[in-house]
Amino acid sequence: MSDLLVSPACLEFLLFDWLRIDGKSGFDRETAGAILDMSSRLASGSFLSCYKRADVQEPYLDDSGTHILPEIAEALSQFRELGLFGASFPEELGGMGLPQSLSLAIYGLFASANISAAAYAMLTAGNARLISAFGTPAQIDMFARPEIEGRWFGTMCLSEAQAGSSLGDLRTRAVREGKDDLGERYRLTGNKMWISGADHDASENIIHLVLAKVANGDGSLPEGTQGISLFIVPKKLPDGTDNDVRVAGLNHKMGNRGTTNCLFNLGEEDGAIGWLVGAPGQGLPQMFQMMNEARISVGMGGAALACRGYRHAVRYARERTQGRPAGQRGGEPVPIIAHPDVRRMLLQQKAYAEAALALCLYCADLVDDGSEEAEELLALLTPVAKSWPSEFGLVANDLAIQVHGGYGYTRDFDVEQIWRDNRLNPIHEGTAGIQAIDLLGRKILRSDGQAMALLRRRIAATAEAARASAHWPVQAGVLDAYWDRVEAVVAGLRTCDSAEALDDATMFLRAFGHGIAAWLWLDMALTADAGGTGFAVGFASACRYFFEAELPQAHAWLAVVDGHGRSVRTCPDEAFI
Amino acid sequence: MSDLLVSPACLEFLLFDWLRIDGKSGFDRETAGAILDMSSRLASGSFLSCYKRADVQEPYLDDSGTHILPEIAEALSQFRELGLFGASFPEELGGMGLPQSLSLAIYGLFASANISAAAYAMLTAGNARLISAFGTPAQIDMFARPEIEGRWFGTMCLSEAQAGSSLGDLRTRAVREGKDDLGERYRLTGNKMWISGADHDASENIIHLVLAKVANGDGSLPEGTQGISLFIVPKKLPDGTDNDVRVAGLNHKMGNRGTTNCLFNLGEEDGAIGWLVGAPGQGLPQMFQMMNEARISVGMGGAALACRGYRHAVRYARERTQGRPAGQRGGEPVPIIAHPDVRRMLLQQKAYAEAALALCLYCADLVDDGSEEAEELLALLTPVAKSWPSEFGLVANDLAIQVHGGYGYTRDFDVEQIWRDNRLNPIHEGTAGIQAIDLLGRKILRSDGQAMALLRRRIAATAEAARASAHWPVQAGVLDAYWDRVEAVVAGLRTCDSAEALDDATMFLRAFGHGIAAWLWLDMALTADAGGTGFAVGFASACRYFFEAELPQAHAWLAVVDGHGRSVRTCPDEAFI
Incomplete structure (x- = not known):
């Protein structure tokens, strides 16, 4: 079944022949090839095998919390055993030390197999990277390391019901309580919306990174985006007790159903305990580091699903016989790949899917580069890497359905789910309209x-x-x-x-x-x-x-x-x- | 809730101010307005109210046959009580004698409310029109009249698993048995695929119009499309006994779930009894009369769903507040309809939805015209009326989701279902690629x-x-x-x-x-x-x-x-x- 995923050979070509990451990172091709092969095996095994089931058996919430499909938890556990949660983290933090480009390529493999399962790993890595970048050594040891190991998962808690794209309207409130080994300690109260992975039963703990406003002396909240700070709010506190966070409900989505998406309350009782990350008021700039990584990952999701749909369509077009070449009467029906309209639909998918893949890898390579020039270029390209693969990946998936004809409209084939899953990508982490204004x-x-x-x-x-x-x-x-x-x-x-x-x-x-x-x-x-x-x-x-x-x-x-x-x-x- | 449907006022404007059907048909505006209002009330009542449920509670098959959502059967029963199955049929056949344009406008109203419920009526009317056009008086009395009354429903059975777009590859076989009051009687054996409405429990009987090949003397089937004839194959025979037809399974679709879609076997025992319609070998040209009507109806489905999504999006954009005009800091958030990107998405939807509506009505008006000139033009425009509303209606629905942001991706709102429902339209009754070759x-x-x-x-x-x-x-x-x-x-x-x-x-x-x-x-x-x-x-x-x-x-x-x-x-x- 690995012929349905993003092709590891294509990834290797893009990384080594095209981007020449070996010359830059010193990372050798043979090792990378072995890691890609290993990832491809896991992706086309445990991840792909529960793709359909992740759609049909949605997460559910009961008194004991949120439950996800056990096969997804098992797939993520195998992902952890291979050390892949820490793929892009330095070895001194317990990671594998891979370049971002290679790490993103690996994510693309898993996203093409089962994007709603892979999302947990993507969110966790983004969370751990933010803590590693701005947290204290104690915060890194306590929270980031277990995420890099894959024992704890992470989330990013930005949106509220009244504040989706407009973060200045946040109302989650943080009141300083004191200071301890983990830093400045606050009590948080508020309601977050659209939080992916905010609850589930696939990890020992969940580390929320929460944007909130530090209340003024009179209890009022500062206006606009200036007062927004970033807090680490774990589901389970370091002493093993439950923090004051509670999932209030799950969103029932059109696709991407394996990833829980939650309404999430902080501080229904005494206030959720959270530790300030970095300086007060720096929440947005810090979060945008993670957001930028997340935006490139969203683009990679769009690209990966475009590749997946394309490969389904190619396989179907080679196997399905129907009709004859224009002008020919009689004779046996031909595989539909012979029809110009079908070939155009395949070529169009390929043209979108693989350019999208290349764009995301190019951006990750700029992250690895890290020079001032690379950072300038990355800032320019990030909104494009988020939106173009999302938009045209979805067009590609629409074409994959069309190649399948009526079969593509049934749930017996995967392409309809791929299209539904991909429809999220032009929305989350900043809609296409938001990216456009940014660019x-x-x-x-x-x-x-x-x-x-x-x-x-x-x-x-x-x-x-x-x-x-x-x-x-x-x-x-x-x-x-x-x-x-x-x-x-x-x-x-x-x-x-x-x-x-x-x-x-x-x-x-x-x-x-x-x-x-x-x-x-x-x-x-x-x-x-x-x-x-x-x-x-x-x-x-x-x-x-x-x-x-x-x-x-x-x-x-x-x-x-x-x-x-x-x-x-x-x-x-x-x-x- | 009627503000969510195709607007009856807009339909009236298009029919009377724009197309001036009163001058052509002599049908007066006041009567038409009353019929549109009555239809709108039923559509926004019984049809719209089970829209979501039709998606969640799919038809199922058990030993007693196929069961659809009882609310759909009830809505269709109210549709029948108003005489709407016979809207476009002459009064001498028990119909209301409305022009096709008005009848199609009524279909648009119901399709915008619940397209998978309205489809039963659309298929039944197309079936009855074909029998009325080519059948004998006895066939019309026996089969078409109960359909025009809405007591019996109809289907069109073209496709087989190996013959979707390529009807020359049909393998369903008809062997002549004799002649009776209903005409030349045949025994049919074969397997049909993708048959909408082929089984359900919403009508007393189901009249299948089946394309099959009359076997040569040596038992072989003629090659290509030449030997294809058309047969009336009722589920229940005139004597009340069951015909030899059996649903072998239901297709599980991404959307449009209220309409059953079946694999369907003819002649598992002695052969299904069918009566020849018109002359032998004329099956395809006859069926294409129905197909052309069906193609304009498919276009109207695309247009109706585009209008429906547009109206959801307008309502949401007026109610939802988020962000401020570019350059403005502080102040209260504004309704998102104030943002240029949202306005563009609304205007784009309107531009697609209402042009699509107009195109389909224009074509129906050409049917009413019936002159040689009108027929020439209709033949040219039919592939456009089928495909343009389907393709751009779907784009409109994608934009309706985008206007809703994350909410649009949840099943709490209707726009995701509208998008899924509409995805069928570029596929059935001839894909866009087939229409393109036709044009x-x-x-x-x-x-x-x-x-x-x-x-x-x-x-x-x-x-x-x-x-x-x-x-x-x-x-x-x-x-x-x-x-x-x-x-x-x-x-x-x-x-x-x-x-x-x-x-x-x-x-x-x-x-x-x-x-x-x-x-x-x-x-x-x-x-x-x-x-x-x-x-x-x-x-x-x-x-x-x-x-x-x-x-x-x-x-x-x-x-x-x-x-x-x-x-x-x-x-x-x-x-x-």
Whole structure:
């Protein structure tokens, strides 16, 4: 069944032939290959085998807490035994010391097998990384280490019912109680919403990282985002007693059902005990480190599900016979992969899925790089890595259903669940609209243009190589012209009213993402050509398709942004009847 | 709750102000308004109230047959009491004698409330119309009349497991047995797949219309589509005994769960008794009359669900407060309808949903017209009416989820189910790929160009009126230019190899549909302006949006078709790894 997952060989190609992480990290290919193979075996075994069941048998809440599918707990326990919770953590913290790029590739394997099971590990690693980055040595020892070992799991508690995307409206309150070995101790009261993994029976303890506002002396809460601080709130306190946290209910989702998602109350009695992480008022900037990692992981989820659906569709299209080539009467029916419309749907899926995969790995490689230049570029690309794989991964999954025809609409096949699971990705960790404002507003229009200049240099380098290549000189020119156009559109937007400039931000984000995907496809095709690997034919086909059929559409999106249409802004409320 | 359905006022506007059906059919507006109101009350009552339950409580099969949700059976019984099964049938057959356009509008109301319940009525009417058109008076009296009364339900049995889109591969066999009052009597054996409504406990009898091949003298079946004939195969025979038909299993679908969908065996014992309809070998042309009606109904289903999702999204966006306008700090959160990205998502939904509605009603009005010109145009537009509302209705529903954020991903809200329900529409009654080949191949490239010329004349008339109007002269030019471009692309395709010309048929269909939607929006906006109705503001906004943001994308699709890219056709099988 491993032919249904993200391909370990493709991951190895992207990491070592394309990104050349061995030259940067010193991490050798053979070891990485062995880790990817081991991960692929576990993913295609225990994770994939309960994919359907995770959908049908939802988590439930009773007096003893929240219960998840036992097979998911068992799969995570095997994941722990392989040390994979600590994949990307340094050895001195008990981790495996893998580069982020390789660690994200491993996550992609598991996400393609069973994303709602893999999510527990992703959340736990993000949580532990935040504590490792900003916590005290005592906090790291007490809370992060058991997470890195995979004995305790972690969550991130941001949203409240009235504060989803708008964190300045948080009402969870923290009152200082004193200080102990674990730092400044507070009592927290409030209600959190949409908390993934906030309760379950798969780990010994659950470490919540909670955003809350430290109350003013008069008991009032500071306004806006300034007063927000970050707290470690464990389900079970270090002395083994229960903290004052309680799950108030589970959300019943369309997909991604293996991951519990909870309404969650802090301080129904004396207040939940929480220890401040870092400095007071630094909650948001700290959390955004985790959020950025989480955003790239969400993108990887979208990419992984796109790959999964694609591989189901290819398998089905090779096996299913129906119809005959156009113009032919009589004779035996042919496998549907012979029909141009089916081939287009497969190629389109591949073009989305593998560019999405590459984009996420590229971003993780920038994390590993860690230079100032890499950080600038990463900040620019993170909203794209979150949203483009989510949006076009979902389109790919829609096509996977279509390739299956009526069978794809039944629950006997996996593609309908893959589509439902993937629909979460354009929503959580910041909707596409939020990412769009981040990209166009903060990262482009309100920036000094350094990151964009860096990006253009890297794109120019690819174009230059393509211009000198046997197959790709045409695409080189098309790519440069496309990015000239992006910059011209941005220049136009700089002359607009700053709020109105963001009116079409979502379409800009989409067009920007397509430009990135075109660049990566060209770069990957060049690498595959040079290496003479088994990926050359597929990558060249997808690259040609992307430039031929996708980039022209993206030009039209840019034209819409550039036209800066008034229809949305001038449309009065009474239009919506 | 009726504010969640397709708006009866909007339907009335489209039928009477825009299509002016009163002038054509003599059907008066007041009566139609009363029927729409009555339908709306039933739809927003008994149909809408079991929408969620129809999803959760799936049909099940036991020894006594297939059982559907009792509330659906009850809703259909109320539908029958109002005489709505016979809405579009002449009074002499026991019907209400409504024009098809009004009848389709009524279906839209019910489909927006509960599409999987409404489907039983839609299938039954299509079945009865086919028997009325091609059956003998005795067949009509025996089988069609009870369907028009709504006491018996009907199905259409085309597909088999090995023959979905490719009906020439049917293996169901019919052997002549004799002749009686009901006509030529045959014994049928075979296995049908994907049969909606093939079994349930909501009607006294179920009339199957079955495609089968009449066996040659040596017992072999004719090859291809030539030998296919159409048979009436009732579940219960006229003498009250059971026919030899048996449901072998139910398909478990992602959505649309209220409609049973069955694997269905004919002739497990002595052969199922069926009466030939019309002449032998005429099964496909006859069935295509019903298929064409069914295709417009599928389009209406897509349109109705788009309208339903849109109205949920508008309601949520007005009620939900979150965030503040760009650049504003502090102050109370605003309803999210104030955010440009949310407004765009609403306007986009409206632009798809109501153009889709209009397109389907336009086609039904062509059916009512019945002139040779109308038939030509209808044949050209039917694949568009089937596919464009299905594809863009689904996009609209995706946006409805996005407007709801995380809430939209939960089963506490309806939008996730609407999206799942709508995903069927691009598949059944001929996938989008099949419609695309029908449009571009049969209806355009292999035609004499009459239908296209007719269409252009109608579009030119709209453009001329727009050119003379106060608000729309610019759009008039844009519309003409777009359709000139469509014709230029077609002219280019005529010079290609005939099989290769269809390589990008699906993208051509999409672009053609956008051109139709632009035309209809302009035409509707002109009517709304002239009438000074409450729809003028909304229609003008959607029309402006469509020309500003949608048509430029469609130009890009045409460019892709025109470029006649080789990437799909030249891509070798080994690319798909």
